[in-house]
Amino acid sequence: MAGHRHTLFTGLAVVDSGGGETAVDCSTFTVTLRTLDEKEIRAYVRRENPVDCAGSFKVEGLGIALMQSLEGRDYTSLIGLPLILLTDMLRRFGVEPLSRSGSFE
Secondary structure: OOOOOOEEEEEEEEEEEOOOEEEEEEEEEEEEEOOOOOOHHHHHHHHHHOOOOOOOOOOHHHHHHHHEEEEOOOOOHHHOHHHHHHHHHHHHOOOOOOOOOOOOO
C-alpha cells in the first residue's frame, strides 16, 4: 500500500424503529501513503499493532506519520464511524444532535 492512493468505503444505516423508515449511505475517504521502507513499516507495526484496522493503519495514532495526504468529507470514517454522515442522517429523522428537542431522551 505504501506509495499509493487508496479509497476506503464505510457504509452506514439508520433505522427509525417507530416508523419503519430506513436511511442507508456510504462515506468515502481517500488516503495516499508515503513511500515507506521496510524499517519504517516494521517499526510502525511493532509500535501500533494495527492488525484490527482497515488497511492496518490507525490515522488517530502513529498511522498519521504514514500519510502523504488525506482527502474526503469526514476523516472519522477512517476511524470507524462517519460522524458527519451520521448526524446528517439523524437530522433526516428529526433528531438534532445539538438540541434536546427531537433527541432520544
